[in-house]
Amino acid sequence: QVHLVESGGGLVQAGGSLRLSCVASGFNLDRYDVGWFRQAPGKEREGLSCISRDENSTYYADSVKGRFAITRDNAKNTVYLQMNSLRPDDTAVYSCAVPRVPVTMIRGLCVQPPTGPFGSWGPGTQVLVSK
Secondary structure, rough: OEEEEEEEEEEEEEEOEEEEEEEEEOOOOOOEEEEEEEOOOOOOOOEEEEEOOOOOEEOOOOOOOOOEEEEHHHHOEEEEEEEEOOOHHHOOEEEEEEOOOOOOOOHHHHHOOOOOOEEEEEEOEEEEEEE
């Protein structure tokens, strides 16, 4: 059974850093593209960063480009999101997701996240950035 769990969230001051982890169980994560997303209260879900299963392609939303970095350790079945220079408007619940089938372009995963039976999601981890 596909299972994803995020961790690493918490409370941090503006300008600080956090590293989020997305750990997969029940399947080999190296066969899947992976994306990080966030949703703040009252806002739509936003695709932040996505990485291809072979690590050769990555995508970053303009809102996080230059501040966030996505990496993966397939031996640990884990994808990371290093978040630096955090701002109060980064406050949100952060989730990872994998599509059931590979995407043609990694940007597509972030722009159109999988829904329903077309993907698997973790429960999310809360990030709070104070001023």
